[in-house]
Amino acid sequence: MTQGAHTSPGRRTVLGAAVLGSAALSAGAGATAAQAHGRPAGAHPRLPVPTVIAHRGASGHRPEHTLGSYQLALDMGADVIEQDLVPTKDGHLVCRHENDITGTTDVADHPEFASRRTTKTVDGTALTGWFTEDFTLAELKTLRAKERIPGTRQENTVYDGRWAIPTFEEVLRWAEKEGRRRGRPVWLYVETKHPTYFRKLGLPLEEPLAKLLRRYGRHGADSPTFLQSFEPTSMRRMAKLVSTPRVVLLWTADDRPWDFRETGDPRTVADLITPAGLRWIASFAQGIGPLLDLVVPKDKDGRLGEPTTLVRDAHAKGLVLHPYTLRNENGFLPADFRRGTDPAAYGDVFGAYRAYFATGIDGIFTDQPDTGLLAAADFRAARR
Ligand code: G3P
Ligand code: CA
DSSP, X not given: OOOOSOOOTTTOSTTTOOOOOHHHHHHOSSOOHXXXXXXXXXXXXXXXXXXXXXXXXXXXXXXXXXXXXXXXHHHHTOSEEEEEEEEOTTXXXXXXXXXXXXXXXXXGGOGGGGGGOEEXXXXXXXXXXXXXXXXXXXXXXXXXXOOSOTTTOGGGGGGTTSOOOOBHHHHHHHHHHHHHXXXXXXXXXXXXXXXXXXXXXXXXXXXXXXXXXXXXXXXXXXXXXEEEESSHHHHHHHHHHOOSOEEEXXXXXXXXXXXXXXXXXXXXXXXXXXXXXXXXXXXXXXXEEEBHHHHSOBOTTSOBOOOOSHHHHHHHTTOEEOOBOBOSBGGGSOGGGOOSSOTTSBOOHHHHHHHHHTTTOSEEEESOHHHHHHHHHHHHHHHO
């Protein structure tokens, strides 16, 4: 589903952003104190709206999910920095977009690991390569990260080999240190990847994640952290373990979350974005992270069409929306915002931001937070 990278403001301004109060977390479905004041629950008064979320760090400028990528995102001023989590064989949580590390590390250059290359079926998809769950943390630490899409981001390849795979605990320590240095917390946005698949392997994600969140004081409703998953079951499980805010990720309308497939729940994303589906999500989460196309669909030529009612419908249920993922390169932009024919060249990304921000979304994931921050500032200035 998400293996490849290619593939209203109004009152909700900097200080007027919706509150994520204990009422929102304990009330479950239905109206919350924030809603009663006409504001969706889930955003935070300490976060600007639109919130700029550094997708896998500043992954448009550095190899993704490295401390270098996270540090650059923070130095650029990103509001929140994303981590995707998968486990090692010995149960440590590490930051990778998927358990298949073939494309984002130098594992293929390690003859001592040649025999670990294998074919697995992950969430229904057969994949051949090397997988984190077949390596101890000590073994994974001998690898170096590299750029996922060198053909598109050639300049990022100069950093290949510079950083190791970070553990989530290392990121928590880094965030703590940077938070002290800056005098304000570093916000994290933490995704559980393939949680049903890993639980079946005896490597559950949620319990060790909750343990780490508690150890580093990110288990409260007001902690500077969002949790996220494409599998609602994972967020429901986290809701029982910690009070950290939770977001349900949504892919294409016809997608059926993998946990639903495993348990026989017939619902698809199309069902989850109906008022009834959103009410259900609001019973255990504070937000949704939809594919941008669910907010503004594209026509057959790849150009933006009319926005759907998703922003209004989600806000009506007290949910914030943090759609994904806007990238500067033509190859990832809607057709109306491309410039020239080089898919790796930057298009009119500011125009794309304007179109998406105009829908009233609360934030956005982007690989280039520097661009996103300028666009968000432009948007707020234009509304004053
Ligand atoms: O988590 C938001 C966005 O990152 C979801 O897409 O596949 O990049 O994790 P993915
Ligand atoms: Ca993610």
